[in-house]
Amino acid sequence: MERCVLNLNYCADIDCIDSFIPRDCLVVTIIDAKIAEIYGKYFPTPQIRVVASENNKSLQSVESISLQLLEMGVDRSSFLLAVGGGVISDLVGFIGSIYMRGIKFAYVPTTLLAQVDAAVGGKTAVNLSGFKNILGVVNQPAFTLICPEFLNSLPKNEMLAGLSEMLKTFIIADRDNYFNFLGEVRSRQLEAKILWPFIKKCSSIKASIVEQDPFDNGVRKLLNLGHTFAHALEKITQLHHGEAVSIGIILASKLSVKLSLLQSDEELTIESDFKDLGLPVASPVKLSSLTDVMLKDKKKTGGNLDLILIESIGKAIIYSINVKDLEGLLNDLS
Template identity: 35%
Template structure:
């Protein structure tokens, strides 16, 4: 079994549910499961206790968290009870947040069922919910005990869900995985959903993120690189109701374009980023930055007064963080969008 570890969290490929026993250390188990996943796979499992939730962003709220707290109290869940998130990024975020706050913390783990969740949402210990239209503004950083990646769940995913996952893989490649980027450039499109090829990409993507998180678990420095594409992406996602991967792709275009306009990123490397996103079916023509988008960015958790911790791309696989004025970024990018 291929395995790595981040700050006490074991990450491994395996089969659900048979490989769960490798990670669990006593106590009863309660599964927080995406309704859609349960509808597809529930009849094939014999899980002891299940709380079903809707796996969409509009349900990633304190109201959903409150409902789960009430069920946990009714079931007399104690501090030794395991919470196990089974689903995509929304369900994992909710599970991690509930587990980190119920009884001041209970053990938990993840079984991600989408490509996006396997390469990104399940990795790193960030758990949170949305509030007043702002993504993940209430949350914690607390590592799960384990992440079990079973790529058999990908067999039923529609193509768009693969595209969403590839968006995050490309993000990791741009910020710190030059060889991964080149692999993606050379990858034949007929391998797009090839299980063996995808397992390699998942693992290489995880390793990029894992190394960053190991050096900066609590997001005060280098970990901010993982926000590439998300400063604008989150604002676009909530404003225009786009999927996460599509919105992050548009965010990457805008944020890489800023690096190019400021002279940090060559035009050739910008075109390579844009071309790779297109290759995997992702959008590359961002909308004009509206006042609604701007207001959401002003409320972003990465903001510090009038500044934002912005990811500068110096080249493929090379990035850094720079504190820049929000209005300066807007001025540069609005000029670009107007003359596109």
């Protein structure tokens, strides 16, 4: 199995970001428009400002930004710096992978969700007619630079979105830190200094998994816990990604109990913990309405759909389900 090494860096002070920016080539920063208003001054390079929305994670945006890069003189020796959340890293990584058949790029994630998940691992993609991440490649950035200072300007809903991905990582790989993390965030405000050691732990867990399986052929699939449900929910509702992942994890835990993989008390613990943090746990739509969308998910192969299910907090497995059985299995989960 092919392996890779991720260049993951941590920077406690935003002022140190400048030392990571290349000096020997043209660098263009593609930045979330809202982030640019607050932190744009820390990136003294030509900038392209992008409204970070799922609607803009599209081939139309790829074309628009690529044309701007051409006008700016960006060539194969140039460097793209993505500054923002998951939409920006997905978009810039995809552009960097195909522009002039590939140029170097790097990520400075500014949301909690991006710092622990979206900007770690090299998955890049755009959406297709509302279907999530259908067009994309796996291509590692030159580096990912994680700085907690950006989190100080995040609204609470963005922080909660990141919490769902952090809990996901601990559920699949680290039981002790699942409970340690809950103990910290239940008793304190969601401040960057409280989250910082857990951000580093989460991102390093994901990096370790990706390094073993960069192209999602084996163990990396575990990182998709809750995501098949989540992508379907995002397609047919107005839920944001973190909210949908939270609900998806709960649905995966309920299905795990139904299939006798997970003890019911563990499922109740997970659901109670998510509720305590203010995360959504119930689907706003009937689960039968998710089936058709789930069957268009990338994790479907032939007549089977690989779901990530839970054996215990700290251990998840890849569980293949026949597509003919999916609708029946979803009954009575909500």
